[in-house]
Amino acid sequence: MRGPQLPRRGLFALVAAGAAGLVASPATAAPRVTVVQVGGELSAIAVNPVTGLVYAADSTAGSISVLDPTAGKVVAVLTVGGAPSGLAVDTTANRIYAANPPGGTVLAIDGATHRTLSVINAGAGASAVAVDPDAQLAYAVSNSAGTFAILDTVSLTQRTLLPAPKPGLAGVAVDTGRRRAYCTSPDTDSVEICDLGAGKFTGSVAVGAGPTGIAVHQQSGTVFVANSGIHHLSIVDGVNGTEVKTVLLGSEASSVAVHQGTETVYTNGGQNGLSRVDGQAGTLSGELGLGINPGEVAVDEQTRAVYVTDPLHGTVTIVRDF
Template sequence: MSDTSNVQALHVVGIIPVGAKPVGLAADGNNQVFVTNSGDNTVSVIDSSTDTVKKTIQVGIAPQSVAIDPQFGTYVANGGGAISVIDRLNTVTKTIATGAPPAPAPDTTRVVVDHFASRAYATFRAVGRIAVIHTSSTPPQLGGFIDVPGALHPFHHHLYVTRPDFDTVSMLAPEVGEFPVTIPVGQRPTGIAIDIERHRVYVANSGSHTVSVIDTTIGGVHDVDVVAPPIDVALNPRGDVYVSHTDGTLTIIDAASHSVAATVHVGSAAAGVAYEPHSMHVYVANEADGTVSVLAPADG
């Protein structure tokens, strides 16, 4: 993208009722969007071709985050300290106990998948631990812990972990369990996403109303000011950056100019955000409404 005129504008085209207090979202690239409903211990599965809920799945206590392995299934990090494993038929096949205590607050438990390494990583911020799950095992098995929400670089197999108590992002090498790089960002970093093609990491800093843009080639950081506390971040293949906010808005950031290109009102207490590649729609979980907003390109 060369300037803000190239950022694809979005508008709300639908509102989907889901469960109570939806917070986490993930798209599987196969016309399904998974929504964690932390208020009623369920996951809603949205058919993105019709934008309707096709199934509701009972999982663990207070599910917060969801990540998808295209080969081995869907992983849900529950606030109660367990990981629910959902197969490709959208049935829970295993619950993995991690020994972590119940999460004391929202957004303290995250899960990401490294498909190429056949592993999932679940972060439990309250106890400073990362659970390692071997996804190729039948059934998937807990493989141990790394003592420390994160995003994963699928080629380098590095975890980028937000550390809100320290206002930093750390890059973790899971094979050795070490943090070789720690990068100062804004206050209370929460959501995080990686742009592989452009060698950037985007971090939502809920305490400073900024989004930090980390250049992974040189380690430089640029902050983008936003108008409300940001919660989560997602990207589309064009490089447009989507940031959800607690005031019920979605900000679109131009990756070329590091500036806000547009702000769209979605629902109440916007939380997780995900991009679905087949429909080219953006989905935003509205925690206070019990809904998911669907946004489409304004010219589509």
């Protein structure tokens, strides 16, 4: 579902940085935290398990910074133009996809050379992107135009552009096995379901206020939704298309990531930091105060390191053992 687990270049060498405000279930080690100065207004983050590199988009500079967690620093800056606002990694082809709303495009970037391979038309205002490596497809949604683009990752062209059933879409996640895409609609407080086999939207699920970030646990089909207008995380049964539970958080959340192996969910819905949710039990299992304004969240499927952007200060915080 996520492509082959290829060898990594090394383990993270992280420096503890006194994480304050920790409330967590018993663990073998305290969380280890380090901060990498990136700069700019960070709008998206993604981990590439093929190379071990991390990508952080800067929407103001029109660039993507490449972080080497082993070295704990930025090793390259890719100038892509526009205002990149969404990132996704194709682990099979070793490519990074970046949504660029001003151009209505998605950039395909080679994960080895960091060369831009193609600029794909993805519909006006395309702002978020997800990839299905097995199907060799990518999906981009637009909040401004309310469209859902299906992109061919072999020919690097647009295959289909569907109108969304609701005014605008903010986030997208794909259940690769069940061939469904889930799109958040903040204006209507709902998640819209697209049947990828049929090529059309087939359902809608009412969730919390202002849903934005979304992630899918591939094995169970459970969908986790970060609601930016209310202090809870919505848990949706993707198979039946119903909200089955909500988890109270310390603050509103806008980003969510799930570790596939453990169904551990991480979100920026903690006060000045992270919240951790047991996805199977549907309960809050830990909070970690980082003293930052938490933005986008990503998790490394191999090491379980969690990455959190701070858009106000241009930093990426790396958290391990949490």
